[in-house]
Amino acid sequence: MNVQPRRVEHLETDKGSVPVYTTAVVEQPWSSYARSDHETWATLFKRQQQILVDRACSEFIENQQKFGMSPDAIPKFDELNRVLSKATGWELIGVEGLLPELTFFDHLANRRFPVTWWIRRPDQIDYISEPDLFHDLFGHVPLLLNSLFADYMQAYGAGGVKAHGVNPEALVNLTRLYWYTVEFGLIKQADGLRIYGSGIVSSKGESIYSLESPAPNRIGFDLTRIMRTRYRIDTYQKTYFVIDSFEQLMRATEPDFTPYYGELAALESIPAGSVLPNDLVYQRGSGEGWAKDGDV
Ligand code: PHE
Numbered sequence: 249m250n251v252q253p254r255r256v257e258h259l260e261t262d263k264g265s266v267p268v269y270t271t272a273v274v275e276q277p278w279s280s281y282a283r284s285d286h287e288t289w290a291t292l293f294k295r296q297q298q299i300l301v302d303r304a305c306s307e308f309i310e311n312q313q314k315f316g317m318s319p320d321a322i323p324k325f326d327e328l329n330r331v332l333s334k335a336t337g338w339e340l341i342g343v344e345g346l347l348p349e350l351t352f353f354d355h356l357a358n359r360r361f362p363v364t365w366w367i368r369r370p371d372q373i374d375y376i377s378e379p380d381l382f383h384d385l386f387g388h389v390p391l392l393l394n395s396l397f398a399d400y401m402q403a404y405g406a407g408g409v410k411a412h413g414v415n416p417e418a419l420v421n422l423t424r425l426y427w428y429t430v431e432f433g434l435i436k437q438a439d440g441l442r443i444y445g446s447g448i449v450s451s452k453g454e455s456i457y458s459l460e461s462p463a464p465n466r467i468g469f470d471l472t473r474i475m476r477t478r479y480r481i482d483t484y485q486k487t488y489f490v491i492d493s494f495e496q497l498m499r500a501t502e503p504d505f506t507p508y509y510g511e512l513a514a515l516e517s518i519p520a521g522s523v524l525p526n527d528l529v530y531q532r533g534s535g536e537g538w539a540k541d542g543d544v
């Protein structure tokens with residue numbers, strides 16, 4: 249039998265029923281993982297490693313190799329931390345699952361990255377609606393070895409702590425930014441578009457769809473445009489935003505966002521699939537297969 253998360257409650261929100269876990273930091277119960285847990289890791293790891301050749305950005309691939317992760321067994325957080333702390337000063341901490349916003353921001357602001365300790369069940373191999381160990385470790389951890397990206401994540405956390413005191417809309421703006429960069433970002437590299445977003449690299453279907461499907465829009469990164477844009481939580485994205493470099497991401501997010509929040513509050517949000525006149529369009533999506541409603 250798989251080990252199960254310790255405490256789950258459900259909270260009714262505007263996004264539906266959301267699981268809430270204890271916010272405590274927990275030891276990774278490594279010796280309690282079942283053989284089937286390690287097998288799930290192996291299956292997903294091997295599959296994504298193949299798919300990501302020539303699809304993930306070079307920083308992702310190179311840094312993943314530096315960690316020495318392998319399909320043989322679920323990695324030990326302690327061992328990854330030895331590599332990570334030396335390189336960028338980040339630390340992985342074990343958690344039960346999604347955290348309340350402020351707790352999450354506070355960890356990031358202090359260079360602690362929360363990793364869900366449990367892995368999905370075999371029947372969830374292709375899709376799970378919440379982050380598990382595979383998404384968090386495989387998807388997020390490699391880029392924490394990149395010093396620019398590591399700094400971006402910390403700055404994001406600090407920005408979140410600050411925005412928490414402003415108004416709920418400011419947090420919506422920041423969440424969209426995280427979604428369209430950290431989770432679903434694309435980057436332009438010498439030989440074409442590549443993936444850096446964790447939500448994409450940890451998904452077989454979306455790794456292919458985000459780069460190769462004619463359906464979604466692919467649009468140049470624009471900070472305030474992104475902060476106004478709704479997104480999808482239950483389907484592939486209708487729009488992906490493309491950065492030129494991690495430097496661009498850093499530079500664009502350096503200014504104090506406080507005045508932006510004020511200006512954005514007066515503007516309508518943008519539907520997930522819209523293309524605007526000023527957009528830098530790499531691809532205008534065909535829209536094929538898009539759900540009619542359900543942007544959040
Ligand atoms: N510069 C932002 C602020 O002042 C903080 C931030 C940095 C937000 C990086 C997101 C990403 O609020």
Ligand code: CO
Binds near residue numbers: 383384388431447
């Ligand atoms: Co994630």
